[in-house]
Amino acid sequence: MADLGPLIPRNRDIHPVPYDPGYKTSVARSPSQPLLSMESGASEETGPTFGHGTFGALDNNLIMNFSKGAAPAIGERILMHGKVLDERGRGVPNTLVEIWQANAGGRYRHKKDGYLAPLDPNFGGCGRTLTDDEGNYQFLTIRPGAYPWPNRGNDWRPMHIHISVFGHSFGQRLITQMYFQGDPLIDMCPIAATIKNRSQLDRLVAPLDMSNSRPLDFLAYKFDIVLRGRRQTMFENKLEGM
Amino acid sequence: MVQPLDIHQETPSQTAGPYVHIGLMPSFAGIPDIYENQLGESPIADGAKGEVIEIVGSIYDGTGWAMRDALFESWQADASGKFAGQDGADPSVSGYCRFAADGETGEYTLKTVKPGSIAGRGGQVHAPHISLWIVARGINIGLQTRIYFEDEDNSTDPLLNRIEQRQRVDTLIAKKTADGKYRFDVRLQGEGETVFLDI
């Protein structure tokens, strides 16, 4: 196998700060010592792969997957779509994208969520898919509701969808959240505010995409995801054993 | 002004939150039937070569509390040091596993094969290890670390040798508790804090 080069080191300045008193749980869950920085090796540059045969036809349809196609979930129908690319701008094909979210009332189907909004009998709240040959993905789902959470006296999460992405290297592993254009709760959210650079937070806000909205059916929101890229290795030794 | 670099920035992370199991381990969240299968249920299949081992541990926050909601992913080579997809890799080792801290006790269990040592660039050899990625509510960007083994020769491992405070090396080394059994605890903060990686 040709050496594609080490992963580009993470720019930690664009990411949230690990310790943020505004997000109380982070206080005791953030390392106090600096991270040990090192160039990636095979452990970080390789990663798991998942075959197309693993996935069911409804896996990326959150409106229908919980009821196995029997009845649709309640809520505003939306298409969430976008492209997974790397820092060099290349699409990342055949990579796993997973999402999870609250239902239209802001309630999660999880034993730890006791919010008084009811469960929707036809909504599970998770989906998964592989990107296509160009790195594109899509999910059909409903717009999640905002919900209150125990932090400061009256904190609410803006509408959001959690997203987990793999890339082709374990060192590219990323979890983030997609917010919705125009939601006033984004500016009040202590979790969104763990990202200190406003222009970076803006990158998590999906615009309404009327060009991909389907008349009489659903609105579309576009959310592209950028994963770590690789450094070129001209003038360097080849990786032995690969 | 200068020419543009044509480089994109990585998408910023956000916490996985308390309900991460819904997305990554739906059975654990109480949604067992939504997919035909769950991804990363085991890093090995029947017939995997090498020593089958079990690693047990807890993850403690800065107050010493064993967290009940953490989710882990592990990635490793097979017994000969090859990763899935590489020439000569053991077809019975996917090398990838997802597991969660128990909701009652906070303890996790990883059953796998002990990996071999790994060849790196420039002839470096990395001692046998398992890469670990940890997410949970309150963790704003996934934490990376490694599990090494106390009964292996770790003396020339390039990563362990980069740790200046030598007593901290110990935080990356699983302790043997019985034949084929190891304990590996993670401490997020404070005394005995695990070495986390930017790699």
Ligand SMILES: [Fe+2]
């Ligand atoms: Fe959430």
